[in-house]
Amino acid sequence: MLANEKIAIAAHLHVLLRRKTGRVTDTEWMVSNREYALEIVRFAREKATQDGHADLGIMANRLADIMALTAPAQAAPAPRAAQAKAAPEPGFNLFTASRSFGDSESAQAPRYVAGLR
């Protein structure tokens, strides 16, 4: 497999992770360090399961394939604490309120991307 293809998939996963979870990763290190790639794949699959991001899981599997990583196809169920944390905030519906401010995008955007506040 060409190194460029590895980098392309890693970069795609990098973008998805940043957009969906706010986690910033190192693309070059991902294709050169097996342990790091393994951890990123595990994290991506966990988030895909928890938050229902199918594309994140697909890209994690592609990276795992291309890097010949031996990782389980299905991520282990998330710990109870993590599930509780992922539960929506009580009270106002965030998305409805966000739309009323014209800010639905920023409500889900990673912190400090395209704005401080």
Added chain:
Amino acid sequence: MYHCKQSIALAFSLWLTVMAPVHAQTSPAAPAALTQASQPVPDTAPPPSVPLAATPVSSASSGTPAVVLAPQVVVPTPPAVVPTPPAVVPTPPVVVLTQPGLVRADSLNGADTAWMLMATALVLLMTLPGIALFYGGMVRRKSVLNVMASVLATCAIVSLLWFAVGYSIAFTPGSSALGPYVGGTGRLWFAGLDYIKDAQQVAVSHIAPNIPESVYAMFQLTFAIITAALVVGAFVERMRFSATLIFMSLWTLLVYAPIAHWVWEPSGWLARLGTLDFAGGSVVHINAGMAGLVCAYALGPRRGYGREAFSPFNLGLTMAGTGLLWVGWFGFNAGSAVAADGRAGLAMTVTHIAAAAGALSWMVAEWVTRGRPSLLGLCSGVVAGLVAITPAAGYVQPSAAVVFGMVAGVACYWGATGLKRLLRADDSLDVFGVHGVGGIVGSLLTGVFASKSLAGVDGSVLTQLIGAGAVMLYSLLMTALVLWITSLCVSLRVSEADEIEGLDITQHAERLGT
């Protein structure tokens, strides 16, 4: 006979004792007359204490009859030959200043002067180190020193330009044709800001005849400094330092000073129109916000904007800056009363209330939409409330200040998030979102809430809209022109390599320690 003479003498001395203070209170001195006639907006403080002194005698609530003093007046009425004081104390002619001039030193008000000296220091504290810390904490670590250097250098360069040109063209009446738009040249290089000890004369501004003109000029200087320093927040982390200096110099003279003249000099066209701007909602905040937006568009976004997380260096510094801004704003708003009087006290009160309401309002808006109340949000809400109450500080009641703060908190939160994304400009530290939007909100609400009993006139939303719109349009066009002129001298942006490296090391050869 002896007792009769003694009684007459006693009666006369008692009469003098009773009447002397009354005469002292009712004899207006020349400076007082001049002051009251020269104030652009008459204060509505309660009348002098003469009626109050008489209250206990005639008060029905005390249950004491009006003749309560009668038993004490055991002496007969003074004879007719006793010289009675003239019924009308001759009043010196009232002098209304229409331009700066010399007056007797003893005509100044010591309390007003002391307060304005204090207020001037407070407003300077808002910039140094208030704005420097507030902005410095929000940029990335590699450009913190550049932001602080930009604020400090702006302070220095604006100070010299204000001394040389700015004050004169802003706060003196202009020639007849240009008078409504720009001031005269009589105070260039602070000419005429005299204090003549031997003759006991001192120069005063026609806008503030109770304090030395030197103090008034310094007070207004601190406003010019902070307005320019606010604009820095829009172009951080990418503007060349030399370009910043040139831009700030031209901007202060071509944009800030004329707008200050329009709004605050009595011959200015917006002042004549009746636009209310107590402490700079349009002159300072709308102006700075609009200029910041133009800068953000002209310079373009930072490298990686919208794709990378630009983590702030230290929000603790931003919190410290916010505290200094909040305290300094008392000088900003209460100082704009140009007197240590009831209006100044009211301005201080509404300033504090609006800041608190703004902080909570922003916090709730952020909590609802993002699920977390951030420290930066609280700090921003404080500033939003302070900005909004600025044009109204001396004109509205404390209850209205709550509305100002609450509306501004939500509006500025939207300005710094939703509106920012609509505008698609890298207004890096949200100068327009907070100061521009907050200034517009405050100016319009001033038209709603300004009370005639406080402001001297009823507020008009239409007039306020015209004032805010004129300032926005002028600031937009002239800031673009100033940036273009600056770009002819030096490149506005640093190179891409320098931006990646950070402006601290590439512009100043310095790096922040650990």
